Amino acid sequence: MDHSEQFGVLIVDDEPNIRSGLAKGLAAEAEVIDTAADAEEALAKFNNRKHPLVIVDVRLNCSMTGLELLKRILDIRPQTAVIVITAHGTVETAVEAMRAGAFDFILKPVDLNLVRQQVRKARQHYELQRENQTLKHRLASSGEMSNIIAGGAAMEDIFRQVRQVAATEATVMIHGESGTGKELIARALHDLSNRSQGPFIAVNLGALPESLLESELFGHEKGSFSGATRQKPGCFEQAAGGTLFLDEVTEMSAKSQIDLLRVLETGEYARIGGEERLLSDARIISATNRSTQSLIDEGTFREDLNYRLNIIPIELPPLRSRREDIPLLVEHFLDYFCTRHKRAPKRTSTEAMKVLIAAAWPGNVRQLRNVVERLVITCEESIIQESMLPNELKKVARINTKMPSSLADAVDECEKATIQAALDACNLHRENTAKTLGISVRTLHYKMGRYGLH
Numbered sequence: 001m002d003h004s005e006q007f008g009v010l011i012v013d014d015e016p017n018i019r020s021g022l023a024k025g026l027a028a029e030a031e032v033i034d035t036a037a038d039a040e041e042a043l044a045k046f047n048n049r050k051h052p053l054v055i056v057d058v059r060l061n062c063s064m065t066g067l068e069l070l071k072r073i074l075d076i077r078p079q080t081a082v083i084v085i086t087a088h089g090t091v092e093t094a095v096e097a098m099r100a101g102a103f104d105f106i107l108k109p110v111d112l113n114l115v116r117q118q119v120r121k122a123r124q125h126y127e128l129q130r131e132n133q134t135l136k137h138r139l140a141s142s143g144e145m146s147n148i149i150a151g152g153a154a155m156e157d158i159f160r161q162v163r164q165v166a167a168t169e170a171t172v173m174i175h176g177e178s179g180t181g182k183e184l185i186a187r188a189l190h191d192l193s194n195r196s197q198g199p200f201i202a203v204n205l206g207a208l209p210e211s212l213l214e215s216e217l218f219g220h221e222k223g224s225f226s227g228a229t230r231q232k233p234g235c236f237e238q239a240a241g242g243t244l245f246l247d248e249v250t251e252m253s254a255k256s257q258i259d260l261l262r263v264l265e266t267g268e269y270a271r272i273g274g275e276e277r278l279l280s281d282a283r284i285i286s287a288t289n290r291s292t293q294s295l296i297d298e299g300t301f302r303e304d305l306n307y308r309l310n311i312i313p314i315e316l317p318p319l320r321s322r323r324e325d326i327p328l329l330v331e332h333f334l335d336y337f338c339t340r341h342k343r344a345p346k347r348t349s350t351e352a353m354k355v356l357i358a359a360a361w362p363g364n365v366r367q368l369r370n371v372v373e374r375l376v377i378t379c380e381e382s383i384i385q386e387s388m389l390p391n392e393l394k395k396v397a398r399i400n401t402k403m404p405s406s407l408a409d410a411v412d413e414c415e416k417a418t419i420q421a422a423l424d425a426c427n428l429h430r431e432n433t434a435k436t437l438g439i440s441v442r443t444l445h446y447k448m449g450r451y452g453l454h
Helices: 016-025 039-049 066-076 091-099 112-142 153-165 182-191 210-218 254-266 292-298 303-309 323-340 350-358 364-378 391-400 407-425 430-437 441-451
Strands: 008-012 032-036 053-057 081-086 104-107 172-175 200-204 243-247 283-288 312-315
Touching (some): 008 039, 032 039, 039 066, 053 066, 053 112, 066 081, 066 091, 104 112, 112 350, 153 312, 172 182, 182 243, 210 254, 323 350, 323 364, 391 407, 407 430, 407 441
Parallel strands (some): 008 053, 053 081, 243 283
8 A cells, every 4th residue: 555545543642551552452443553652752753644643642741732732733734633532521621622623532541442433433534535635636637627626427427528519619508406517617618619718708697687688698889778878798799709608598588589599590689779780709608497398388488599509408417416526525615715714724524524415405516615615604613513514404414314115205305305405595485496496386386285395
């Protein structure tokens, strides 16, 4: 095994019997076990090997206490797991140790089975960190789509599709629930295309009233309407030579759909109030969180416009379908928000990570990002424990980790939990909940009645 891949434990205690007993009892749990009788020896050995796990007694027969050593170790390598042991356990000492970043707190006389259990948890956390770091390096070294944090098979398939179509001029429609990263994929398509040196212009069509949409897309001439005090180029004009990203394209009115279709068919448009015919030189990428076929069946989205926009469909999976990416995303957001908010580095406990992996995430990556930012701001401790997570996450995670009696039960339980989580996230606002889930309000009412949700 490569030296850098070895899991090493450093045991720091001024009692020789404790050191030797722990070293012998933990021999099967680690490739390397070192011991130290005081803080100075411990720091020298730690600086040499950077052990992933340190077990330290609070009271050391030297000028530095175990808690002071804990802080020095975490200053050197913040991701180190440190287990604090003491014969003089008090609530205050335990709280101080955990606030300082201890992985766990164990009382003497030491229960060797308990220590082994905590060492296994620390090793699991270490291996998860190492795997995440490997994925980060792989993504960064690829030079492609490095702004998208992912490592599992589901997103690798998306990356393959992006590489296939990026260099073409074909229109692409990105399908996916809210918060799955549709704009990131659109930007990746732009960055890998022959238009990468041109502008990337994004417009959220769902956020614009119809009265402003035509001006936003096509621009207007000075004096063309009240308040038009100067000529304004529209998004099509601004995106010339580059990419125009139309988000929430299915939210357009019937008239706006006709206007967009005309540009796609003829390649021409005019500013409001203008006579000059302008040529469109923008590649069109669109996105929606709704089923275009359902909207076509309902008569609210034009089938011919769908044909024009949806030449290359890309289906983004929800976060619950790519749970293997959650640890990597959590670590990335922790690093980002700790830096942004000037907080000391933080990590999650093994139990907290299990909850995060099992949660429903109706808001997908955007919701996960917001939860991690909240935890960075509100948690004073360096290790985020399960108890610190939002109650709605823990509730759904418990449901998702139960063993269903059949496949049908599993589907029902997952759907019920997802709908409840979406209702909670939207403060029980049913229209917003339906939109988040990508279903109609009528369907939402039916499913709420079926599952007894209120």
